Amino acid sequence: MPTGVAIQDVREQLFAAAERVLLRAGPSGLTSRSVTEEAGCAKGVLHRHFADFxxxxxxxxxxxxxxxxxxxxxxxxxxxxxxxxxxxxxxxxxxxxxxxxxxxxxxxxxxxxxxxxxxxxxxxxxxxxxxxxxxxxxxxxxxxxxxxxxxxxxxxxxxxxxxxxxxxxxxxxxxxxxxxxxxxxxxxxxxxxxx
The missing domain is CATH 1.10.357 (Tetracycline Repressor; domain 2)
Incomplete structure (x- = not known):
């Protein structure tokens, strides 16, 4: 996703993406990169909203x-x-x-x-x-x-x-x-x- 494009309900979008990754790949497949890729946003979006993974x-x-x-x-x-x-x-x-x-x-x-x-x-x-x-x-x-x-x-x-x-x-x-x-x-x- 391009920088500067607003994402509605960022937290919920990231949470839903994390759940999808968990279901597909399990805990070992859950990374900040897999979550942001699943959510269709830049990795920095997660780190702007949360201190760390x-x-x-x-x-x-x-x-x-x-x-x-x-x-x-x-x-x-x-x-x-x-x-x-x-x-x-x-x-x-x-x-x-x-x-x-x-x-x-x-x-x-x-x-x-x-x-x-x-x-x-x-x-x-x-x-x-x-x-x-x-x-x-x-x-x-x-x-x-x-x-x-x-x-x-x-x-x-x-x-x-x-x-x-x-x-x-x-x-x-x-x-x-x-x-x-x-x-x-x-x-x-x-x-x-x-x-």
């Missing part, structure tokens, strides 16, 4: 974490409707879509990125930690409605469900997991707390 990646991850807030509100609003296992299965399948799986791989593979993300996610793996909080919030709402046992430890159940879903859905290059397999795992994990 890890700063860009940290903002990408934080942006995707922030999007969980909308999903969390939707999920809490679903409390009392449908089945608990069905609602959890749906959110886990959505949360572990191919982009989220690729972002988790990126976070795990880049020490500098994880260090920057410690400012906002002091423990755990960023994105997975926040996803566990979303699930725990939903399970707590269901517990408050009496659809889950009053003594259910939702703060332990949530990361258990996240870990199980991640194992089933973590292969960004393979076929999507069978939704029925995810449902069976969720139903099994929740069997002791659903009346």
């Amino acid at each position: 890890d700063a860009f990646l940290a903002e990408l991850v934080r942006d995707r974490i922030a999007r969980l807030d909308d999903r969390a509100a939707e999920l809490r609003a679903a409390a009392g409707r449908g089945t608990v296992a069905g609602n959890v299965t749906g959110v886990l399948t959505e949360l572990f879509g191919s982009v989220a799986v690729a972002i988790v791989g990126l976070v795990v593979s880049r020490d500098g990125l994880r260090a920057r993300l410690r400012e906002t996610t002091p423990a755990g793996i960023p994105l997975l930690t926040e996803a566990a909080a979303v699930v725990a919030g939903y399970l707590a709402a269901e517990r408050d409605l009496g659809r889950i046992a009053p003594d259910a430890d939702v703060d332990s159940l949530a990361p258990t469900l996240i870990g199980a879903a991640h194992l089933l859905l973590a292969d960004r290059t393979g076929d999507a997991a069978d939704p029925e397999a995810v449902r069976r795992v969720v139903a099994s994990a929740l069997a002791g707390v659903i009346g």
Whole structure:
């Protein structure tokens, strides 16, 4: 792209390009050059908006974490409707879509990125930690409605469900997991707390 041509929504354009590169080439293929080439802009555009590539990646991850807030509100609003296992299965399948799986791989593979993300996610793996909080919030709402046992430890159940879903859905290059397999795992994990 020629110098001096304004790009609308630079951050979002660069983030979308980074996601496409992640999906196509994985974390090892994600470089500032691959992102800017994918976005169709000069490499300097990224560096004008972000201090360095890890700063860009940290903002990408934080942006995707922030999007969980909308999903969390939707999920809490679903409390009392449908089945608990069905609602959890749906959110886990959505949360572990191919982009989220690729972002988790990126976070795990880049020490500098994880260090920057410690400012906002002091423990755990960023994105997975926040996803566990979303699930725990939903399970707590269901517990408050009496659809889950009053003594259910939702703060332990949530990361258990996240870990199980991640194992089933973590292969960004393979076929999507069978939704029925995810449902069976969720139903099994929740069997002791659903009346």
